[in-house]
Amino acid sequence: MIDIRISSCNKNYGSLRVLKDINLEIERGEFIVLLGPSGCGKSTLLHIVAGLDRLSSGAIEIGGRDVTDVEPKDRDIAMVFQSYALYPTMSVRSNMEFGLRMRGKPMAEIRPLVEEKARMLHIDHLLDRRPSQLSGGQRQRVAIGRALVRDPKVFLFDEPLSNLDAKLRASMRTEIKKLHQSLGTTAIYVTHDQLEAMTLATRMVVMKAGEIQQVGKPEEVYHRPVNLFVADFLGNPGMNFMKGHLRLDGNRVSADVGAATIPLDGYAFDEKPTDGQAVVVGLRPESVQPATGGEPFSLTLKPTLIEHTGSDNLVVLAMGSEEIVGKFPSDMLPKLGEPVTVGFDLSRLSVFDATTERRI
Amino acid sequence: MRRFLQRHVSQVALSPSLALIAIFLYGFIAYTAAVSTTNSKAFPRFDNFVGLEQYWRLFHTPRWHVAFTNMFLFGGLFLLVTISLGLLIAILIDQRIRAESFFRSIVMYPMAMSFVVTGIIWQWLLNPTLGIEVMVHQLGFESFRLDWLTNPNTVIWALVVAAFWQGCGLVMALFLAGLRGIDEDIWKAAAVDGIPAWRVYVFIVIPMLAPVFLTVVVLLSLSIVRAFDLVVALTNGGPGVSSDLPSVFMFDMAFRRTNLGLSAASAVVMLGTVLAILIPYLYVETRERA
Numbered sequence: 346m347i348d349i350r351i352s353s354c355n356k357n358y359g360s361l362r363v364l365k366d367i368n369l370e371i372e373r374g375e376f377i378v379l380l381g382p383s384g385c386g387k388s389t390l391l392h393i394v395a396g397l398d399r400l401s402s403g404a405i406e407i408g409g410r411d412v413t414d415v416e417p418k419d420r421d422i423a424m425v426f427q428s429y430a431l432y433p434t435m436s437v438r439s440n441m442e443f444g445l446r447m448r449g450k451p452m453a454e455i456r457p458l459v460e461e462k463a464r465m466l467h468i469d470h471l472l473d474r475r476p477s478q479l480s481g482g483q484r485q486r487v488a489i490g491r492a493l494v495r496d497p498k499v500f501l502f503d504e505p506l507s508n509l510d511a512k513l514r515a516s517m518r519t520e521i522k523k524l525h526q527s528l529g530t531t532a533i534y535v536t537h538d539q540l541e542a543m544t545l546a547t548r549m550v551v552m553k554a555g556e557i558q559q560v561g562k563p564e565e566v567y568h569r570p571v572n573l574f575v576a577d578f579l580g581n582p583g584m585n586f587m588k589g590h591l592r593l594d595g596n597r598v599s600a601d602v603g604a605a606t607i608p609l610d611g612y613a614f615d616e617k618p619t620d621g622q623a624v625v626v627g628l629r630p631e632s633v634q635p636a637t638g639g640e641p642f643s644l645t646l647k648p649t650l651i652e653h654t655g656s657d658n659l660v661v662l663a664m665g666s667e668e669i670v671g672k673f674p675s676d677m678l679p680k681l682g683e684p685v686t687v688g689f690d691l692s693r694l695s696v697f698d699a700t701t702e703r704r705i
Numbered sequence: 706m707r708r709f710l711q712r713h714v715s716q717v718a719l720s721p722s723l724a725l726i727a728i729f730l731y732g733f734i735a736y737t738a739a740v741s742t743t744n745s746k747a748f749p750r751f752d753n754f755v756g757l758e759q760y761w762r763l764f765h766t767p768r769w770h771v772a773f774t775n776m777f778l779f780g781g782l783f784l785l786v787t788i789s790l791g792l793l794i795a796i797l798i799d800q801r802i803r804a805e806s807f808f809r810s811i812v813m814y815p816m817a818m819s820f821v822v823t824g825i826i827w828q829w830l831l832n833p834t835l836g837i838e839v840m841v842h843q844l845g846f847e848s849f850r851l852d853w854l855t856n857p858n859t860v861i862w863a864l865v866v867a868a869f870w871q872g873c874g875l876v877m878a879l880f881l882a883g884l885r886g887i888d889e890d891i892w893k894a895a896a897v898d899g900i901p902a903w904r905v906y907v908f909i910v911i912p913m914l915a916p917v918f919l920t921v922v923v924l925l926s927l928s929i930v931r932a933f934d935l936v937v938a939l940t941n942g943g944p945g946v947s948s949d950l951p952s953v954f955m956f957d958m959a960f961r962r963t964n965l966g967l968s969a970a971s972a973v974v975m976l977g978t979v980l981a982i983l984i985p986y987l988y989v990e991t992r993e994r995a
Contacts, residue, residue, distance in 0.1 A: 397893050418899025430890035434912035443908075495898075691833035 348373040348531045349410075349499060354403035356389055356555075360389030362390050367403070371533070374527050379535045380542040381552035382578070387535045387594045388503060390552075394533060395501050396420050400667045409499050423492035427504040431476040431483045431491075437463075438472040455494075462493045464539060466520075474684065482513045489521070493528075500532040506541065539579050543567065551575050553616075568693060573702040576627050576695055582659060584627045585669040588699065593620040600626050600696065605644055612694055616705040623699035630659065632690035633671035635679075640688030648679045661686065714932065734976065741969035745945075749965055759970035769971065772949040775861060776978075780929035782865045783872070786914045789920060790869065796906065798877070809881070809924030813874035820871065824938025827867040828854065857947035860940055864948060867939055872928065876921050883917035884910065919986065926982045930975055951975050 346591040349371040351422045356364040364386045371377050377386040386529055387400055392398035394405060396417035404413045412420050431440050441459045446452070463469040476484055492500060502521075506514045522545055525532055542549050550573075551558045553564060559571045571574035576584045591601030598609040598618050599654045607626060609618075631678075646662035646669075653659075658673045662685075671687055679685040697705050710717060736749075741760070744753040763769050798808055815823065830836040831854045841849040848979075853863040887910055895905045933952035940948040951971055958968035 385763040392893075395897060396891075397896060409804050416899075417893075424894065424897045426894060428888055428890045430894035431890060432909045433890065434909060443900065446905070475944075490896075491894075572993060671733060674856045 346373045346406065347371070348375070349533070350404075350406040351390075351394070352393050352404045352406075353391065354390070355401045356386070356393060356398065357401045363555050364393070364400075367479065367555075367557060368513075368552065369557065369560065371531060373527045373531055376532045376545055376547045378535065378542040378546035378549045378668050379533065379552060380549055380578075381537065381558075382537060382556075383537060384553040385552040387537075387550075387552050391501055391503055391533060393533045394499075395422055395424055400665070407594050419449065419499050422499045422501055423495045423497040424501040424503065425488050425492050425505045426511070427507050429476070429488045430510075431484060431487055433476050436473050436475060437479070437487050440487060441472075443492050444491065444495055458494050459490075462490050465493070465524075466490050471524075479510050482517060484519060485509065488526075490653075493524075500530055500534075502532065502534040505534075506537055507536070507538070514541075517574065520612055521545060539581070541578075544699075549577065554580075567694075568705070569702050570627075570695060573625060573627075573697050576697070580629055582630050582672070584629050584695070587626045587628075587664070587667065587669070589624060589626060591620060591622040591624055591696075593618065600624055602665075604627055604667070607689070607694070608642060608691070609694070609696065611691060611695060614696075614705055618705060622705075624705070625695065625697045625699050625702075626671070627689065627695040628689060629693060630670045630672040632693040633662075633669060633687050634690070635671075636637050636686040637689040640690075642691055643688040645684045645686045647684050648681055651679070651681065659684075737969045737972050740965060741973050742965050745965040745969070747963040747965065750757065755966070757965045760974075763967060763970045763974065766877065766967075768946050768949060769951075769954055771946050772951045772954040773974075775948065776929060776932075776950050777930070779861050779864050780926065781869075782861070783868050783929060784922065784925055786865060787869050787872050787876050787925060788918070790919075791873050792880050792911075794873065795877045795880035795884055797883055809878075812877050815871045816874040818871065820932075820934040821938045823867050823871045827863065827870070828939050831863050854940060855944060859945050860944065860948040863939060864936065868928075868935060871935075872925060874936045875924070879917055879921055883914045887913060919989065923982060923986045927979060930979050932983075951978075 347370050349369075351367055351369040351371075354367040354417055366470050377484070379390060381387050389398060393400050394407075396415060400413070404410065404411060407420055407422070431437075432443065435443065438459060439565075442452075442455050444456045444520070445458070462470060463472055464623070466489060466632060466656075467491060468483060468486045471479060471487070476487065479487065485508075488505070491632060493613065505521075506517050509517060518541055525545075534541075534545060546563050548561060549566055550560050550656075553574050559566050559575045563571075566575060567579055570579065570584075573586075577586075587600075589600050589607075592599050592601055592606070595688075598612070598614075600609055601608045631667040644664070646664055648660050649663050649668065650661040651658055652661075653673065653675070657675055658678055660671045660673050660679060662670050664672060673679070695705055697703060707902070739751065740749045742756060743751055743755060744755045794812055798805055798812075802808065812833050831851060832837075833850075833852055833855065836851070838849060838851040841851075853859045853866075861889060891909065894904065895909065899969075900909075932950050933956065936942060936950050936953050938947060942949040942953050952975070955971045955975065958964045958971065
């Protein structure tokens with residue numbers, strides 16, 4: 346069942362086109378993450394769904410109802426902001442109650458509801474404090490609590506964890522995930538943090554310059570990026586790119602990337618490859634591993650730099666005039682300058698056309 | 706000597722101005738306090754110590770009572786009118802209106818004028834024989850009366866209106882700055898929560914402006930105690946002494962009635978009033994910083 350439908354949505358600020366013909370359908374219960382670099386229009390799209398921004402053309406439906414011209418308060422949504430946006434002059438309890446009180450819900454119903462949600466978020470002991478007396482993580486819990494008590498049809502999150510430190514961010518991420526699993530409410534979540542996107546999303550939407558680049562399950566977007574931008578944006582360290590040309594030899598296709606020729610026999614082409622086509626071959630660092638002998642394709646390369654991350658060793662390998670990065674297990678520590686044999690996991694390859702930058 | 710200068714360069718650089726302040730500000734405050742305990746007439750004389758007699762006389766002078774009460778009456782009304790209308794105008798300008806800077810300039814403009822000019826402008830406007838009253842009469846409303854300046858019971862309103870006209874710009878600017886400083890996400894959260902704008906103002910935004918209120922009250926209070934030129938230009942204390950303020954009283958006693966001792970006593974009482982306003986403010990300010 347479609348919960349949110351965004352049809353041909355455009356947003357212009359003067360001559361600046363912030364959103365270009367966005368189409369997106371969101372099923373009930375999905376956790377959609379909008380991901381992209383700053384200025385890609387992801388926050389604007391969220392604001393348009395919330396009704397805080399008017400769209401220039403197009404339509405928004407929530408729960409089968411056209412809400413294009415409906416006020417935010419009547420859209421049955423709740424929103425969590427990056428700056429928390431708590432009402433600083435009110436106690437935590439009042440912050441959570443205020444929206445419901447404005448809707449004319451009787452206090453006898455509001456009280457137990459607020460207390461229940463506060464317990465759920467472990468903020469029940471903070472109910473009588475002011476927001477200024479809380480830590481960042483606690484404030485964000487209150488902001489989430491304020492959204493929860495409203496029991497909306499859709500949750501909207503606008504970079505809710507960006508103001509928290511790394512450790513807190515990770516634990517809040519897990520909690521939001523658990524919350525979504527137990528509530529099952531449709532959610533749209535904006536972030537520029539790919540880790541948040543990968544872990545939270547049931548489907549993610551990668552955006553760039555006001556356009557949707559790819560929509561799909563996180564692993565699908567990660568392993569089968571539709572273009573160079575998505576491939577490059579996701580993953581840390583980033584995907585290795587090797588420039589080269591396709592060679593067609595009867596039924597066999599291979600990519601000549603200068604320092605090596607990579608066989609593409611098992612590669613599922615989206616488009617028909619042509620001989621001599623300029624391509625970029627992409628392979629994620631974790632698909633470049635020390636060879637064990639059984640690989641269909643391996644190369645012997647010289648390590649030029651090794652970075653220890655604790656869990657892995659990132660090994661920079663010279664490959665002709667270019668360099669590629671391999672993510673080795675932490676117990677595999679090659680010596681600098683001593684060639685090692687690495688195996689390429691060819692099932693994880695991505696091949697892009699060099700001019701259109703699209704996956705082929 | 707060189708080492709001393711090197712080590713204390715900032716103190717040395719500041720010392721001339723500190724000395725000047727010590728002499729001309731605190732020195733003369735002390736001097737005034739000393740004069741208030743003497744029987745000085747046209748010139749200060751210290752050979753005739755009378756203790757607190759001048760204060761006793763001050764509080765038994767009916768004219769001082771009028772002036773002192775007027776200060777609170779004028780002050781209270783002025784604070785109320787200026788803060789409420791200043792805030793209202795700031796809120797209206799904050800609605801992302803077109804030609805915002807034009808309206809802002811209009812409201813701010815009177816601030817650029819001297820109180821003497823303000824006083825004279827309003828004296829003409831409120832003059833029953835050539836101001837607003839005549840204008841309304843010419844429009845056909847013959848029974849209209851605007852006799853604030855000539856009626857001892859309402860003359861204080863003339864002061865309030867003129868002072869408001871002058872002070873509103875500053876108050877509006879301070880409130881507008883406060884309103885602009887409020888996180889926009891708060892407004893968005895309120896919109897999603899379905900809170901009507903006026904309620905956001907009353908329950909959330911205006912309470913958030915508490916520090917601005919404090920600043921505004923202190924600034925206006927000090928201008929109330931200091932108010933002198935406006936009264937002199939607009940009413941000159943009249944009719945009779947009905948629009949006297951302490952500063953006018955003080956000036957009159959010192960330079961027209963040649964009663965320096967009494968004048969000094971009234972100045973000290975005014976200083977006390979200012980301190981009564983300032984000390985709680987400074988206390989709150991420093992406590993917040995700490």
